[in-house]
Amino acid sequence: MERRSTPSKFSSAAIAMFKKLMTLDPNSEEYERLDDKLGRELDLHPWQGMPTIVRKNEGSVHPSGTGGFIWDTIEGPALYRELCAATNIKP
Numbered sequence: 001m002e003r004r005s006t007p008s009k010f011s012s013a014a015i016a017m018f019k020k021l022m023t024l025d026p027n028s029e030e031y032e033r034l035d036d037k038l039g040r041e042l043d044l045h046p047w048q049g050m051p052t053i054v055r056k057n058e059g060s061v062h063p064s065g066t067g068g069f070i071w072d073t074i075e076g077p078a079l080y081r082e083l084c085a086a087t088n089i090k091p
Helices: 012-021 029-041 067-087
Strands: none
Touching: 012 029, 012 067
């Protein structure tokens, strides 16, 4: 599944949010709030989950071949790597 829009580069707001997100505890409320905000900034569908959640490429809970599976195993990790490259963060 594709994001609703595919920007040629990330906005400065998305870059700043991603950098901040990478410094936070993934179990914190601040992380969750910023994670949601980043998803809206990147124009992701709510079911896609955030690139930071799928960065470890731990597989998927969704059945093989479904949109959720493709997002969790291919597209989400790819977006995470793109954000890392754009922010000079090692994946």
